[in-house]
Amino acid sequence: MKDLTVVNPSRRGVLKAAAVGAAAMGAPAVLQFARAQSKRIVVRDDGGVYTKAYGACFYKPFTEKTGIEVIGVQANAEPIAQIKGMVDTKNYTWDMAKISQPAILLLTQGGKVYLEKHGLENDPNVKTIPAAFMSPYGVATNVYSTVLAYRTDAFKGRKPPNSWADFWNVKDFAGRRSLRKHPFDTIEESLMASGVPTSSLYPLDVDRSLAHLDKIKPSIDVWWNSGAQVTQMLTSGEVDMVATWVSRPQNAMIDGAPVAIVWNQNLWGVDNWSILAGGPNVEACREFIKFASDIKRMAQQTDYYPAGVTQPEAFKYIKPEIAKNCPTHPDNIRNGVQINAKYWLENQAAVTERFNGWVLK
Numbered sequence: 001m002k003d004l005t006v007v008n009p010s011r012r013g014v015l016k017a018a019a020v021g022a023a024a025m026g027a028p029a030v031l032q033f034a035r036a037q038s039k040r041i042v043v044r045d046d047g048g049v050y051t052k053a054y055g056a057c058f059y060k061p062f063t064e065k066t067g068i069e070v071i072g073v074q075a076n077a078e079p080i081a082q083i084k085g086m087v088d089t090k091n092y093t094w095d096m097a098k099i100s101q102p103a104i105l106l107l108t109q110g111g112k113v114y115l116e117k118h119g120l121e122n123d124p125n126v127k128t129i130p131a132a133f134m135s136p137y138g139v140a141t142n143v144y145s146t147v148l149a150y151r152t153d154a155f156k157g158r159k160p161p162n163s164w165a166d167f168w169n170v171k172d173f174a175g176r177r178s179l180r181k182h183p184f185d186t187i188e189e190s191l192m193a194s195g196v197p198t199s200s201l202y203p204l205d206v207d208r209s210l211a212h213l214d215k216i217k218p219s220i221d222v223w224w225n226s227g228a229q230v231t232q233m234l235t236s237g238e239v240d241m242v243a244t245w246v247s248r249p250q251n252a253m254i255d256g257a258p259v260a261i262v263w264n265q266n267l268w269g270v271d272n273w274s275i276l277a278g279g280p281n282v283e284a285c286r287e288f289i290k291f292a293s294d295i296k297r298m299a300q301q302t303d304y305y306p307a308g309v310t311q312p313e314a315f316k317y318i319k320p321e322i323a324k325n326c327p328t329h330p331d332n333i334r335n336g337v338q339i340n341a342k343y344w345l346e347n348q349a350a351v352t353e354r355f356n357g358w359v360l361k
Contacts, residue, residue: 040071042070044079050305052304053307058291073094083099097276103274104137108137116278140271145267146245148161148164149241167189189267231248295313308327308328
């Protein structure tokens with residue numbers, strides 16, 4: 001599961017930069033920019049390769065078709081506090097955001113609702129997304145996974161790890177190891193390593209998980225805190241195996257690092273397009289979501305990275321060598337377990353306190 005805080009640039013700064021860029025392109029671009037002044041939506045996304053892919057597959061084509069400009073605001077984690085602040089003050093830095101199901105629960109349960117119901121369940125482009133991925137407050141756009149990744153050169157001539165039990169087996173699978181310094185995913189990984197089947201993972205047995213973490217703790221060479229750190233470690237060979245968000249070994253592989261992904265026992269969750277409640281451009285956001293949910297446009301993302309497409313039919317348009325590394329490929333998602341967003345909503349504070357105390361022992 002992803003972190004739930006982030007700091008992002010303001011709309012004013014983004015729009016100022018856009019205006020300067022338009023001026024530099026000449027009079028026709030300025031005129032086009034001026035026409036779009038009243039037709040603009042700002043979307044929070046994950047930055048990096050995601051922004052690049054979304055720009056090419058969704059943002060630019062949507063603008064060309066509708067005249068509504070889309071500005072992607074980069075962020076590395078889910079901005080719960082920022083969204084609440086925008087809705088409470090009616091000062092909207094963004095119109096919509098790409099956020100996970102746990103974030104949606106945090107923003108829609110227990111009092112004030114900070115997101116709009118999209119009402120797109122029967123739209124032709126949306127209704128083919130599996131119900132397990134959907135929410136009344138979010139249309140699924142991406143499935144992310146936490147996986148075991150390893151350097152293939154570290155296991156040349158010997159059996160590589162293929163499960164969390166293998167990761168915990170320091171005798172037969174020797175090598176430098178890294179785990180996330182956070183209870184999200186780490187608690188689940190420890191339980192699966194101890195023999196708990198994926199079908200019985202939730203509610204989490206925290207006592208059992210921490211006891212099993214005791215066994216691996218002395219052999220953890222790096223406790224990582226950021227995705228960028230993981231990519232760097234895999235690329236440089238600082239670690240031989242790591243529990244990580246799948247985008248990080250994917251990035252290392254794109255850069256030519258000898259890295260492999262273990263899909264067995266992966267933990268997966270869903271990112272959604274969600275609209276901020278009471279914003280000024282709600283209907284434009286709905287139009288964008290319908291546009292971005294098109295099967296072929298989803299598939300086009302894989303020109304940039306192995307996307308966790310939420311339209312099953314999108315795999316008809318994805319090259320097989322890329323599809324095998326997509327989180328939603330049937331073989332991959334079948335071997336995983338969905339993160340229980342409701343469990344973490346209800347238990348995040350208590351489990352985090354216990355985990356942090358365990359780390360300090």
